[in-house]
Amino acid sequence: MxxxxxxxxxxxxxxxxxxxxxxxxxxGNEKKYLNECVDSTFVSSVGKFVDRFEQMVEEYTGCAKAVACVNGTNALHLALVLSDVKAGDEVITQPLTFIATANAISYCGAEPVFLDVDRDTLGLSPKALKEFLSTKTEKKEGHVYNKISGRKIKAVVPMHTFGHAVRMDELKAICDEYGLALIEDAAESLGSFYKGQHTGTIGEIGVLSFNGNKTITTGGGGMLLFRDIETGLHAKHLTTQAKVPHRWEFVHDEIGYNYRMPNLNAALGCAQMENxxxxxxxxxxxxxxxxxxxxxxxxxxxxxxxxxxxxxxxxxxxxxxxxxxxxxxxxxxxxxxxxxxxxxxxxxxxxxxxxxxxxxxxxxxxxxxxxxxxxxxxx
Known part of the structure; x- marks a missing residue:
């Protein structure tokens, strides 16, 4: 057979x-745009293709703000940082996922808690999440604590496996009830929709990947999707080492990261988005x-x-x-x-x-x- x-x-x-x-x-226009980028000499983190790529993703997904990153893993890390995940916290996710999901949690010094998936979506099960929160946690002083570990639970990170959307409305209702941040690992699901809404735009923050094996690629690359413009602008600031804009001075106002997507990668992304x-x-x-x-x-x-x-x-x-x-x-x-x-x-x-x-x-x-x-x- x-x-x-x-x-x-x-x-x-x-x-x-x-x-x-x-x-x-x-x-498509991959070689044309790459040549334009090289001829402009703006091949690093500043250039027109980065802005254009972000705008194209915003228009396609319907998010309020998109922020390009070097890869999907550091986009996940930054999403957790923006959700106030800190050392000693816990983040609920699924065990059936690419390792970047769990690694990004570890970068924050937090611990993942792995809950079961649904067989039809291959993603985090709302039933498993509800059962865990109702039996294994308690609320104290406005926060959710794991009764077994004693740690504070800060966020929930489902992953849309192979591009198949999880039950986002059910997960969102549970997260809203317990006051937990909902971050969508939509690394594999550009072009996927759940009940008419693009994946990555239902939770507080979504994350895309443009690795060489994804539906479209920038060679390496990722994207943060935001429902809130102000949070998106803050994320963009953090990806550029939190540098205060100035023509010549180097002043940084908080801990930032070198996570900005290079213009070369974005040029490839613009051509890929067209197709x-x-x-x-x-x-x-x-x-x-x-x-x-x-x-x-x-x-x-x-x-x-x-x-x-x-x-x-x-x-x-x-x-x-x-x-x-x-x-x-x-x-x-x-x-x-x-x-x-x-x-x-x-x-x-x-x-x-x-x-x-x-x-x-x-x-x-x-x-x-x-x-x-x-x-x-x-x-």
Whole structure:
């Protein structure tokens, strides 16, 4: 059966010897804008393309303010800093995520708490969050404290896995009830919408990634999305070392970060944004083809969950068990089709093995079964 899967995927991509998991596509003004950037000599953190890229993302997502960063991980870190997450605090997130989510929490000196996901979204479960907060926490002096660790809980960070939106309205209602900041790790979900609203614009702050394997890329890069313009302007100030604007003096008024996206990367991003609608259309067409093929083959293909208009960044199949998963991975990768398992659960990694969790029933089930398959835009 897996031989037919390999043949089909290679046919979709024109029968190459090797099919990558997610390759970038440069079919527009990328070279033109890069040349303009080089000719201008403004190749670092100052230049017209940075501002233009931010404006394009604002217009597309509907956020009030977008702030470009060097990568998605430091965008996550800054989102936590802006949410007043400090050393000794706790942040609730999911164990089924890319490690940047947990690492950014650690950069603040805070501890992650890993709660279960839903099987259909692969993202943080509102039911698990509500159960944890109602049974394992208490409110004191206007703050939420973990009754087991004694630490203050400051924020909740769900992740829109593979571009499939989590149940944001339910999570937001719970966070509002408990006074917790809601930060969306939307690194994988540019072009995804939940109930008509772009992911990353529902919580207080959202974070995008433009790594080389994302739907659009700036080589490396990230973006902060804000519902509040003033907070966005403060974030932009912090990304440039908190330098007070002046023609020649170097005065800094708070602890800042060297997180500003270079103009070169933004030039690439502007060209990529121009083709985003086409990329998304072709990715959805690929997902439809996969859905039909795997359905006929008796293999479960991961569909977008209810209320999610997903970008299908990385397509995935759900196999019967860990043994089937490993056979699928071995046979495809041995025959020129790149596939990969979903991430190792964060609490299984040595640096996070001490962190508090719930039973993680769904996360464990998914870890044993989910495999990503080639998802590059077909041209």
């Amino acid at each position: 897996y031989n037919r899967v390999i043949e089909y995927i290679k046919e979709l991509y024109g029968n190459p010897d090797f099919v990558g998991l997610h390759e970038p596509r440069f079919v 985003l609608p086409m990329f998304l259309e072709k990715k959805k067409d690929l997902a439809e083809k996969y859905s039909y093929f795997f359905g006929a083959a008796g293999i479960q293909f991961l569909q977008q969950p209810e209320h999610s208009d997903s970008n299908y960044w990385l397509n995935a199949v759900i196999l019967g068990n860990a043994e089937e998963r490993d056979k699928f991975l071995t046979q495809t990768n041995n025959n020129g089709v790149m596939t990969r398992p979903i991430w190792r659960l964060m609490n299984r990694l040595p640096m996070f093995s001490h962190c508090q969790t719930d039973n993680l029933e769904n996360a464990i089930w998914l870890e044993e079964r989910v495999v990503n398959i080639p998802s590059s835009v077909r041209l």
